[in-house]
Amino acid sequence: MALQVYTASLLKEGLVAYLTLDNNLPSWTTDIHQATAAIDDSLEALKKAAEQSEQDNIVVAPYAIDVIKTDSGIIAATKREQIRATGPTIELPQENIRVSRKAA
Amino acid sequence: MYQYSDQDQQLLLERVAQFRGQVARRLKGELSEEEFKHQRLRNGLYLQLHAYMLRVAIPYGLLSSDQMRTLAHIARKYDKGYGHFSTRQNIQYNWPKLEDVPDILDDLAKVEMHAIQTSGNCIRNTTSDPLASVARDELEDPRPYCELIRQWSTFHPEFNFLPRKFKIAVSGATQDRAAVAVHDIGLRLIKNETSGENGFEVYVGGGLGRTPMIGKVIRSFLPKEDMLTYLEAILRVYNTLGRRDNIYKARIKILVHETGEDKFRELVEAEWEKIKAGGLYLKDEDFAWVKGFFKDPDYELLPDNDTEFENLLLSNTDFARWVDKNIELHKQSGYRIVYLSLKTAHQPPGDVTADQMDAIADLADKYSLSQIRTTHRQNLVLSDVKLQDLPALWEELKALDLATPNYNHVTDIISCPGLDYCALATARSIPISQAITERFDNYDFINDLGDVSINISGCINACGHHHVANIGILGVNKKGTEVYQLTLGGSAREDAAIGKIIGPAFEADEIVDAVEKVLSVYLENREDPEETFLMTYRRLGQAFFKERLYG
Ligand code: HEM
Ligand code: SF4
16 A cells, blocks of 8 residues: 555545544645544544544545655645645735726 | 615525524534534535635526625625626635625625535525627516526526536527536527517526536427426436436436436436426516516607717727727617626636726716626626717726727637635636737737637536637646646537637646647638637647647
8 A cells, every 4th residue: 555644625625634633633734744643453543643633623525645755845746636735826916016997 | 787685685684593593503613513504504504725715696696786895895894895706607716714604695685695405415596698688689678587597496496406516597698608508507599480479488407517408499399487497307207316426427418318318218207297287387577577677768759870989990990999899789779788797817717806897886876877797707798888978988997907908709708716716626727818819918819709609617517618718728636737638610609619628738837839830720721710619629620739739
């Protein structure tokens, strides 16, 4: 099995989040680098915590994704999950960049 | 435009209050996601790749300037300062928080807008011609009919749980600017040569997605009084017989295909016989009432020429280019229709910032009778601009980056959100559209190519209409890599056609070259500049292009 982390959407904000287990205390972060990665049997604890968070209505639809450890931290293994982790790969439209609006 | 009655407004406010309660109960944990999902989808709220996504209906693409300002306010206050105009003439917000959605819906309700029936298996927003009531080739304004359809279909109890979503488009002109042939039902206003009466040519079973199909004409002439009874008959047959066992076979196009066109027609006609004289039969007073909302404005009597305009046309090449590409003749002398291009190299196709929206609302007030239209090619239209105002308007649009002279040209690309936003996507589409736009960002080249369309979808659902583009691009995932299939020869207009896949897919860094190659094959082989890409493709055939592309 591959190294995995748990991800979901935060119920309130809808944002992508990752599960961190700190001394068995679960919390959710939008930064994949802070996610707790696990493999094989130790995944079970993550799974349980993720399901509990779903029941507690903190997150929606948790699932495990494959990740890779790199020098700069954890990254998701698939393109889809990489884009989910870091946001659209395009520049978002910005206000005030090219718009000069006259004061009313 | 249509004005809500007290009853309409009341209904809407009740619906928002109801959803506010549902959101509160979800946040408190009294509703599970499974229970809540159905309720949020009834209110246009999806959970997408990065966040919630709210789809707001713009009935037949018509907006007042005040509505546009509200859309700007929502983008600014609750989102990241922009919105996305979609191919179904709606607007989507990509980053709302669940707890804010009831407030957003309240703000929308204040300007007679909502997100009802923008998702789910119901009758969706009816789309239409963005040039309705101002085009020179129009037989009759389609919007009163769209409004009747909207009133009939909104909260229609019988059609709230159809086998699958259902999309209707209505066009009233010779040129089809509403893609009627690729909708579940397409209505085309035509004149009955014998009686002189206007009525509809009825297309059923068009659609894109996994199984693209051109709609079949199941009735060559339907008197307009019978519009709703006939629609009801079609929907009833579909609701009863449409497949619910397989989501991929649930659209009406599959039913029409599997039943056979003739048999399907028989079923509809039989159902129609039972209800045609019923309460949905439209009377003169119904038309008079609804048409009252869509009266022509009091146009000024103006000459169809203007010295300042003509001088600028001669002296300023950029202005002349813009006029050539983004201006259309108006039925009224002294007026013009102006396309606001939402296709630049700087922003994803269809994206508009809150500041731009506010500014567009101001321009509509100043120059175009306070109305804006959205188009299915993801652009905007100011429909009633005086010829004499074009120079001033152009200056303002340039400052807003909304004056790229490319309407219906190669960089006027339709693109779905793709893997940058969409949970169903298999590949990104926006970066490809931007790469193509950058490559061809040269007026002379764009101009020389003439009328040609490129559409891009990020998966087989085909929200980017790639099947009906002259050059369609479909992103797929091949063993973890995004690759792009090219389809050639599609059209969404009167000569609607589904394009064909030309050959093996291209990698992301090859697809722009491939498009360029296809375009150069056209340029080298057209008989003259009058022969469009599509005409050349149809004359020479797929094999000819394939050989040159892969050979
Ligand atoms: C981003 C979230 C979106 C999701 C999850 C989504 C989902 C889908 C799905 C599942 C289909 C295929 C349905 C079927 O054939 O039964 C589809 C088709 C389609 N969608 Fe979307 N879509 C999204 C965005 C958009 C956008 C931005 C537009 C433009 C308004 C759009 C317009 C369409 C159109 C025109 C079709 C194909 C035409 C048809 O056969 O109905 N969608 N979409
Ligand atoms: S075509 Fe696919 S990727 Fe594009 S918006 Fe539709 S569902 Fe998403």
